[in-house]
Amino acid sequence: MSSRHLILLLSGLEVLAILPIASFPALLTDFIAAWDLTKTEAGWIAGVYYLGYMLLVTPAVTLTDRFDARTVFVLGCAVTGISTLAFAVFADGFWSGFLLRAIGGAGQAAVYMPGLRALTDRLKGGEQSRAVTFYTASYSIAISLSFTVTGLLAERYGWRISFAVVGIACLVSAVAAWVALKPQPPQHANGRPLFALKPVLRNRDAMGYIIGYAAHGFELTAMRAWLTAFLVFVLARDAAVAASLPSPTVLAAIITLIGLPASLLGNELALKIGRRRALVLIMGISGLMGLVLGFTAGLPVWAVLVYSAVYYVFIGGDSGALTAGMLAAAEPAHRGSTMAVHSAFGFGISVLGPLCVGLALDQVEHAAGGQSIVTWGIGLAVMGLGALLGPVALLWTARKAAASPGV
Template identity: 45%
Template sequence: MCVGQVGNLLPHVVVQAIMAKHLIPLWGLSASEAGMMAGAYAFGYMLAVPVLATLSDRIDARKILGAGTLVSMAAVLAFPFVAHDLLTASLMWGLAGLGFAGAYMPGLKALTDRLDPGDASRSVTLYTSSFSLGVALSFLIAQVAADRFGWQSAFLVTGLGPAAMLVAVALMAPVPPPPAQGSVLSSLGAVFRNRPALGYILGYGAHCFELYGMRTWIVAFWTFVAATRGGDVPVSPVTISVLFALLSMPSSVLGNELALRTGRHRAISAVQVASAVVGLSLGFASDASPWLTLGLILIYAVTIPADSGALTAGMAQSAAPGAKGATMALHSTIGFGLSALGGWGFGLALDAAGGPAHNRAWLAGFTLLSFGIVLGPVALWWSRRRSAAPSAPLSGRRAV
């Protein structure tokens, strides 16, 4: 499943990886338009995941996983033949995200349905952290392919990656879900009444806003840093984007281990506040020494994803019996909806502060991300209000 997950993610940030050098000048896009185009993937995901993930409570999630993978793969491979401006590119990229909605959370459901309960926390964290490896390869392969063979090749090469998940699906044994309890609306109602799970879901939304804001603009930001210094920077945009994504994988795993030992809410809140401080510092350092800027980016690469595994594992463990798919659906809807807003909002902040050629514009963008992530601890605090310990699926130290 983790190998298949990496394959499914090879196309994941192709648009973000190549837009600064290829797509923005090709189609004459502003920063806000580029952010909207990049965010179309998350928007398409957000529209489809409530239905697809909730449906996984009623049919074997393996079937949804296979269908979603096929749709996403087809949209990515068709992108260079169909996309020729902002509208067509956004529509095709949104269709790819819609397909991925049938792959990510239904994939997690397919995985947890085949695990013993004692294996869930670390296995979920490994699955979610493999996301980062896939994104790192996506950044690397997309930029190298586009620079050497043209921007169209980035989609054609990475679009073959989801075939790995199709192999994984074919190898899975069927696991019929238990008989559904009530309607889809009643399942969603159970999620909205589950305050502990909602805390993790809203915290995940804050995490995604920050993460995708940075993923969307990291290549453009480092391109700006290099341009203002005449190209005299320690690493290339390709290298910085890959390093940023690779550091996310161990960070997510270690963040979950920290949460298991010190309390999930406490660990997540500490990480998110630290990330806000680093992000704000990075905005102020956009015109500082490139070595200082690089150091802050690498620290940011650790703080941003360190809460991811703990948030998703906490959500899965807090889900009400019979409503796990619906809980995952809301988790992804909120997360990817705010992901779309993160990339687009960063672009709007850039344009509002004078455009990507100005230091103050990057400070505005990073300030927006920092404001977004500090809402995560607020959501976790809210989830503890009037939430009595006996009603929560977890108990004791690990439920903190």
């Protein structure tokens, strides 16, 4: 199989396997009403997906140092698919939704990074950087399709059928990966510990990208979880305009799809002006825009949609460059461990994004006596504050690494 076909295959399988990720956020306002959830409870169900991911990602990714990443990827797709089908059949409130989404997130721990490892293990040299960026950018396609497929199917057939369809897509991805990818065990799989944390923590260059990725994840998952609900609020303020537009779910899908070219362009900018410089610029602008997003609800609807789309360009513009930077900085003997820390820390912090925004919204709404532009402004500003930690970490670790070149 040519490298181009391999990249397209793994990216396509990634899209199918990740389809359930935004299913709950896409219908968040419906679940709040149907299950009588507080915004904090809704934030927990949206965020626990990433908690499940965090708890399993270290063993899942480090196993790719010992076993073929193809096998790990297939198992992850299967667990995600089965748990999503179970959600479609059994979920009926906070605790059942919480548990089944957590299991789905645990399955995803064996999908995204093991899939990336399965791709890079089958490529050589210069093919890897742009392949990594294309693969990570395909994540945006998966998110957009997750919003779109979930929303459209739910409108026509109900949310249970919608969840069942995306669960089946995961199982299709598992079968296709097992059939299409040739086995390829990792080189030098024996003779060393399966997981080595200390070498990763000592690698200050890699840790800068890892902390930056965590800040990116906090902002991204918060935006993904609350974008549809925010658009529901914005459109409710102008019913005439809302009637001429697609549903908030479809609008959210269109906005998130913009993340695909953003990630590719962000990586190309990093190749031209330097990875850290590009990331500090992109993440700095993104964080500042996040501080303002909620307050734009007072603007005309078209202005809110444009602002949200531009903001999502900057949110998505750093993902590929952060992951490519981590892989480039990783020691070859500890690549699996570095990828595991990258994912565990990044997605572990991602749990807090939807939850912190939900908590902020609940507290401000309680104090103000209901939803308003100010409550959404303060609640969503939490995203921007989290994102701004990324460029700070990149600059700090770069300075530390320069001061101790021998470490």
